[in-house]
Amino acid sequence: MSREEILTRLTEAVIEGDDSLVVELTQKAVDAGVEPLVIINDALTKGIRIVGEYFGSGQYFLPDLLLGAKAMDAGVKLLEPLLVGTSREFHGRVLMGTVQGDLHEIGKNIVGMMLKTSGFEVVDLGVDVPAGKFIEKIKELKPNVIGISALLTTTIGRQKEIIEVLTEEGLRDQVKVMIGGAPINQAWADKIGADGYAEDAITAVEICKKLVAAS
Amino acid sequence: MKFELFSQEELLQIHQASVEILKRVGIHTTSERFKSLLLDHGCEEHGDRIVFTEDVIEKALKTVPPSFKLYGRNDSHVLEIGWKKAYCQTCVGTPSMMDLDTGEKRDATVKDLEEYTRLADALDYVNIISPIFPRDVPQEIILTIETATLLRNTSKPLSICVESARELPYILELLRLVAGGEEALREKPIATIPVSPLSPLEYGFDPAEALLDVVEAGLPLGVEPCPMMGSTGPMTLIGTVAQHNAEILAGVIAAQLLKPGAPLTMSSRATFMDMRSGVGLWAMPEMGLAGAAMNQLGRFYNIPVAPGGYCGASKTADAQSGYEHLYNALMESLVGSDIIGSAGSLDNALTSCYAMLVMDNEISSVVQRTIKGVEVNEEKLAVDVVAEVIESHGNFLAHKHTRKYLRAGELWVPPLGDRQTFEKWAFTGEKVEEKARRTAKELIATHQVLPLSPEVEAEFDKVIARARQIEMGE
Numbered sequence A: 001m002s003r004e005e006i007l008t009r010l011t012e013a014v015i016e017g018d019d020s021l022v023v024e025l026t027q028k029a030v031d032a033g034v035e036p037l038v039i040i041n042d043a044l045t046k047g048i049r050i051v052g053e054y055f056g057s058g059q060y061f062l063p064d065l066l067l068g069a070k071a072m073d074a075g076v077k078l079l080e081p082l083l084v085g086t087s088r089e090f091h092g093r094v095l096m097g098t099v100q101g102d103l104h105e106i107g108k109n110i111v112g113m114m115l116k117t118s119g120f121e122v123v124d125l126g127v128d129v130p131a132g133k134f135i136e137k138i139k140e141l142k143p144n145v146i147g148i149s150a151l152l153t154t155t156i157g158r159q160k161e162i163i164e165v166l167t168e169e170g171l172r173d174q175v176k177v178m179i180g181g182a183p184i185n186q187a188w189a190d191k192i193g194a195d196g197y198a199e200d201a202i203t204a205v206e207i208c209k210k211l212v213a214a215s
Numbered sequence B: 001m002k003f004e005l006f007s008q009e010e011l012l013q014i015h016q017a018s019v020e021i022l023k024r025v026g027i028h029t030t031s032e033r034f035k036s037l038l039l040d041h042g043c044e045e046h047g048d049r050i051v052f053t054e055d056v057i058e059k060a061l062k063t064v065p066p067s068f069k070l071y072g073r074n075d076s077h078v079l080e081i082g083w084k085k086a087y088c089q090t091c092v093g094t095p096s097m098m099d100l101d102t103g104e105k106r107d108a109t110v111k112d113l114e115e116y117t118r119l120a121d122a123l124d125y126v127n128i129i130s131p132i133f134p135r136d137v138p139q140e141i142i143l144t145i146e147t148a149t150l151l152r153n154t155s156k157p158l159s160i161c162v163e164s165a166r167e168l169p170y171i172l173e174l175l176r177l178v179a180g181g182e183e184a185l186r187e188k189p190i191a192t193i194p195v196s197p198l199s200p201l202e203y204g205f206d207p208a209e210a211l212l213d214v215v216e217a218g219l220p221l222g223v224e225p226c227p228m229m230g231s232t233g234p235m236t237l238i239g240t241v242a243q244h245n246a247e248i249l250a251g252v253i254a255a256q257l258l259k260p261g262a263p264l265t266m267s268s269r270a271t272f273m274d275m276r277s278g279v280g281l282w283a284m285p286e287m288g289l290a291g292a293a294m295n296q297l298g299r300f301y302n303i304p305v306a307p308g309g310y311c312g313a314s315k316t317a318d319a320q321s322g323y324e325h326l327y328n329a330l331m332e333s334l335v336g337s338d339i340i341g342s343a344g345s346l347d348n349a350l351t352s353c354y355a356m357l358v359m360d361n362e363i364s365s366v367v368q369r370t371i372k373g374v375e376v377n378e379e380k381l382a383v384d385v386v387a388e389v390i391e392s393h394g395n396f397l398a399h400k401h402t403r404k405y406l407r408a409g410e411l412w413v414p415p416l417g418d419r420q421t422f423e424k425w426a427f428t429g430e431k432v433e434e435k436a437r438r439t440a441k442e443l444i445a446t447h448q449v450l451p452l453s454p455e456v457e458a459e460f461d462k463v464i465a466r467a468r469q470i471e472m473g474e
Helices: A003-016 A019-031 A036-056 A061-084 A106-117 A132-142 A156-168 A188-193 A201-214 B009-024 B032-040 B053-060 B109-121 B139-153 B168-179 B182-187 B207-218 B237-258 B286-301 B319-335 B353-371 B383-391 B398-409 B422-428 B434-445 B454-470
Strands: A095-099 A121-124 A143-149 A178-179 B044-046 B049-051 B068-071 B076-081 B088-092 B096-099 B105-107 B190-194 B221-223 B264-266 B271-273 B337-342 B350-354
Touching: A003 A019, A003 A036, A003 A061, A019 A036, A019 A061, A019 B168, A036 B105, A061 A106, A061 A156, A095 A106, A095 A132, A106 A143, A106 A201, A121 A132, A132 A156, A143 A156, A143 A201, A143 B076, A156 A188, A178 A201, A178 B109, A188 B105, B009 B049, B009 B053, B009 B237, B009 B286, B032 B049, B032 B207, B032 B237, B044 B286, B053 B237, B088 B353, B096 B353, B105 B139, B109 B139, B109 B168, B109 B434, B139 B168, B139 B271, B139 B454, B168 B182, B168 B190, B168 B454, B207 B221, B221 B237, B237 B264, B237 B286, B237 B337, B264 B286, B271 B286, B319 B337, B319 B353, B337 B353, B350 B353, B353 B398, B353 B434
Parallel strands: A095 A121, A095 A143, A143 A178, B088 B337, B096 B350, B190 B221, B221 B264
Antiparallel strands: B044 B049, B068 B076, B096 B105
């Protein structure tokens, strides 16, 4: 198989969401001497971009999207140790988590996966994350954007709390805040002073890009 | 009237799948109390999961009461849970409300909670009242304020879903004040308390502790996880049902191990992810089908069931809402449902709507009429009446049999729907949703709720003040 052929087949494997085939072909590409960054840019990222286009045109659905992202991720993981010295360029760094007292994470995970495959570096703090933990990690990692998720009607108040603590700590102008969750709407985002809200994962990526570009 | 979705063989197969999930995968919990309760009774620890054994499952399921009664705060409301009467329950926890004047969606307020509860109190076929979630009250004591507001605005039985045990002491105190003490509340419970563990198979600290506290308090428990097909449950209806059944049984078993004979309902809420937007759908047909499936499992175990059913994906009280709510509720009631929840909801149970509650009252009326079935006996078959009418060359209108059964309610009378002649209807040309909104306004303006005594009112204020003090440091 020529290098081009390997990269073409690798792109297709991402589109198919076949993670084991992606690992196999990524290894083949490395063995054939293709630069890791070239593999990422010309095959893995290309594949996931096409997955995104298929989703946009209505041909693909969320499971296709997540399997594509998982497949791409499997390839990137294999290449990461080889990337030392070279650096991947990200759109920006996003820190996300579900608020304290809430264990719901499906929506957050979908948004995280979408951001990752759209070229963001994503750090996920998981669920039941207290405001203090968000602050600590913001200081440590200096993300461009934080994404605060909440599903329960009784825990969405925590989103407001985190924004208040950010202001108290003098960090509010250093990071953009996005919020999400089934009971969340734009009115709530405006009320608590969040910078962005999206009702689905695709819009979340668009808004995230805009917020990073504006910062 | 009993419809079946599954044959006995299929039902056993689903049960076996749920049992296998409990034995192989089990549950996870961060509550030490919940964990040790299960382990002390023979469950086993496999890594960070607690798995069940055939013995524990069998033993615990034997002690579940097949029925219990739920009371209003006066004697006129007595609900027989376990008799498959399809009691209609309002939707819990919606943070948004459709404004009755503007028809626009906005945040729910405590004034909405008062008026919506009073409306539900006025509607004959809405039987159990659950609170919407107002945004303009301190969130630290939201359930305390909700419980007091419900009790002040209705005398019907309540259902108060708790996400943690934190406010439970105040809720219990309010309920006991109305019921006349702890023992009286236990004897005649005026509320069910559902708790909602996470899917798949996760009993987080808060719901696990709340479940145990509700059982300790002796109030009827609802075990109400809410999996979503394709995201927090498998992408097959029956796969999600088998998992859902397993996670509900885990809670049922824990409750029975803590207190054998504790009254409870399997409060199924199997929802479905829209695979383009990620929205959690409470729509038809899956919601009704899965609810019906869980209801048949409830019948199989002889455990009362309380699925969500008056729900759909429509955003307004329109024709889509009408057919979605009717489909889901009717499907569930035909297989046998004790309670059907989510009444008055729109937009996948995220919004409550006054007009929709009036429409759901209509749907509940026809659902409850339907499951009464059609009695077959000699007098109702009326062969003699047919003969007499033919012989006399008359008609049925002038026969006493007609008057008798008309008075007995043989002909369903819609509380809301239009049955006028075209000309009469065309005079205003009012659509059902417009009439529903008008009815809601009239009932809110005129309906009188049985008041609480001044003594109880005063005690309520004290409980709220204390909650404020302890939970908010005021």
